[in-house]
Amino acid sequence: MHKKLLIIISITLLTLMSNLLFANDMDGKKIAFDRKKGNCLACHVMDDGDMAGNIGPPLIVMKARFPDREALKAQIWDATTKNSISIMPPFGKHQILSDAEIEKLLDYLYTL
Amino acid sequence: MNLLSKALITLLLISLTSVSYATPEQDKETFQSFYTERFPDISKAEFGDGVYALDQDARDQWEAMNDFPPYEDDLEEGETLFNTPFTNGKSYASCFENDGENIRQHYPKFDSKRNMVVTLELAINECRTNNDEEPLPYKKGDIAKISAYMASTSEGSEINIATPTSKGELAAYEAGKQYFYSKRGQLNFSCANCHIQNVGRKARSETLSPALGHPTHFPVYRMKWESFGTLQRRFDSCNKQVRAEPLPGQSEAYRNLEYFMTYMSNGLPVNGPASRK
Numbered sequence: 001m002h003k004k005l006l007i008i009i010s011i012t013l014l015t016l017m018s019n020l021l022f023a024n025d026m027d028g029k030k031i032a033f034d035r036k037k038g039n040c041l042a043c044h045v046m047d048d049g050d051m052a053g054n055i056g057p058p059l060i061v062m063k064a065r066f067p068d069r070e071a072l073k074a075q076i077w078d079a080t081t082k083n084s085i086s087i088m089p090p091f092g093k094h095q096i097l098s099d100a101e102i103e104k105l106l107d108y109l110y111t112l
Numbered sequence: 113m114n115l116l117s118k119a120l121i122t123l124l125l126i127s128l129t130s131v132s133y134a135t136p137e138q139d140k141e142t143f144q145s146f147y148t149e150r151f152p153d154i155s156k157a158e159f160g161d162g163v164y165a166l167d168q169d170a171r172d173q174w175e176a177m178n179d180f181p182p183y184e185d186d187l188e189e190g191e192t193l194f195n196t197p198f199t200n201g202k203s204y205a206s207c208f209e210n211d212g213e214n215i216r217q218h219y220p221k222f223d224s225k226r227n228m229v230v231t232l233e234l235a236i237n238e239c240r241t242n243n244d245e246e247p248l249p250y251k252k253g254d255i256a257k258i259s260a261y262m263a264s265t266s267e268g269s270e271i272n273i274a275t276p277t278s279k280g281e282l283a284a285y286e287a288g289k290q291y292f293y294s295k296r297g298q299l300n301f302s303c304a305n306c307h308i309q310n311v312g313r314k315a316r317s318e319t320l321s322p323a324l325g326h327p328t329h330f331p332v333y334r335m336k337w338e339s340f341g342t343l344q345r346r347f348d349s350c351n352k353q354v355r356a357e358p359l360p361g362q363s364e365a366y367r368n369l370e371y372f373m374t375y376m377s378n379g380l381p382v383n384g385p386a387s388r389k
Contacts, residue, residue, distance in 0.1 A: 051317040055310050087309060089299040096298055102177045 028108025031101050038097065038105060043088065047112060056088060057070045069106060076102055136276045136285055136375060143376045146308065147324040150191050159325030160383045166312050174387070182387050183260065183333035186340055190261030193254055198243040204258070207239035216266035216382050220371045221272070227280045229288075229367040233259055233342055237362075250361025251348070256331040256340035259384040263331065269382050271328060272389045288372025291365055292323075297356030306350075327374040329386035340385065343370055 032038045033049055040046060043055035066072040074081055077092030091097045097105065134142070138348045148156060154165050164171040171368035181187075194212070197203050205211035219232040232240075233255050237247040248255040276285040306315070307323040314320070330343040337345075344366045359366050 052239075053314040053316050053318075055315060082194050087301065087305045089301075094298050094300060 025083065027109075028104040028106070031097065031105050034109060037101070038091065059112055062112045066109075069110075072109065073102065073106060076105065136282070139200055139289070140376055141206050144324055144379075147322045148288045150311065151259035151322070154380065156324075157381050159322050159377075160328035161189030161386075162321040162325060162329070163319045165325070167323070170319065171235070174263060178387060180334065181333075183340060183385055186257050186333065187260055187264060187350065187385060190254075190259070190340075193258050194261050197246050198240070200243055204236065204239055204241050207235070207242065213265045216263045216384070217269045217271045218273070220367065220374060222274070222276065222278075222284060222371070224278060224280060226238055228364070229284050229371040231344075231362065231367055231370055232262065233344075234362050234367070237264075244346055250342070251345040252337070252339055252341050253381075256342050256345070260331045260333075261339050263382060263384040270365065271374060271377050271380050271382060273371070273378055276371075276375065284368045284371055285375065287365070288368035288370070291369045292372055299354040301354040303341040303350065315371045323373065323376065325380055327370065327377050328380050328382055329384035331385050334387060335387070335389055343373075343378060 029047065030037070032040045032046065035042075040059070041049040041052045043053045045052040045054070045058040046060075062072070066075075073092075075088075076097075078090040079086035079088035080090065083097055089096055092099070119314060138338065144156070147159060147178050148154075153165065153266075158165045161171070164174045188354055205213075211217055216232060219235070220229045222228075223230045223236075233250060236258055237250075241247055248258075274281075276282050295302045295305070303323065306320050307326070310320050311322050330346070331340040332346065333340050344361050347369065348365055351358045
């Protein structure tokens with residue numbers, strides 16, 4: 001009886017945890033794709049997004065290209081620090097996305 | 113390097129920059145050749161077709177749609193409105209040169225007495241108020257229909273805005289230019305970011321049109337609006353895209369912007385009204 005309960009509890013916990021992880025990924029992707037949030041697809045080819053624009057470079061192999069999470073965050077926070085004539089919206093500086101949203105977005109970008 | 117030669121170089125640089133301060137005429141040359149060099153296969157006149165000059169697929173669809181232009185009824189209404197006398201018996205024709213025919217290419221004009229830019233739509237409303245009629249709301253509706261009809265009588269005439277030279281003209285021109293190149297809105301874009309820096313690229317599925325030729329074909333009948341809109345209505349759409357506050361119709365900033373943009377398109381034929389997505 002005790003054993004059965006333990007199994008049920010651990011399965012529930014596992015599902016909960018993977019749900020949480022999954023939700024985190026989904027959140028980041030949703031933030032990236034949503035036209036009212038990141039709308040990154042307006043300018044970047046990424047993941048399975050359709051009708052992407054071509055103003056910025058494709059967002060691929062992020063881990064290899066941005067080993068430093070802070071550098072990636074800086075690009076999203078305010079792209080003009082790196083390229084003074086960048087047209088990429090300053091998502092952090094202009095509060096287009098909150099800090100928490102940007103963190104979720106970063107988690108998602110590192111899956112690409 | 114000694115102090116004297118440093119000072120000399122600085123002086124030279126200062127004088128160089130002041131010499132290279134561009135006149136409106138030079139601005140226009142640079143502006144137009146940017147596009148003609150970027151798109152060598154497109155003739156200057158064709159820039160008035162906007163994205164349809166750049167994107168053949170979109171052009172094919174557009175031309176098919178124009179077999180029966182979606183604006184025909186509204187354009188006819190514009191003609192009727194234009195020809196309907198005011199209560200005092202006078203007409204729109206009485207307010208304009210050449211009875212209001214074939215004059216689109218001269219607007220906006222600078223009125224040196226009042227020291228301000230006068231767009232065609234402003235002139236239409238002033239014609240009304242001078243004849244004891246109520247002014248029409250700007251940007252859409254009857255004013256856009258009347259303006260569309262007036263534009264249609266200028267078909268093929270080249271845009272011909274007098275080069276700004278007086279102090280007042282230059283101030284209005286510079287203000288319009290400044291507006292065009294300044295970043296605004298939460299998303300932090302200038303008109304130039306999209307229509308110069310990224311012309312021809314895609315924002316999502318939308319090709320970004322050249323700013324050369326923007327004013328030639330307005331008012332535009334947009335499928336999205338299901339009606340005519342003036343150039344200033346389109347400014348609103350672009351301002352909303354970047355989450356900037358749209359400005360009231362015929363506000364000083366919009367009139368100056370229209371003045372700058374239209375002068376940049378001098379020499380292109382009027383080809384309005386036109387249809388757009």
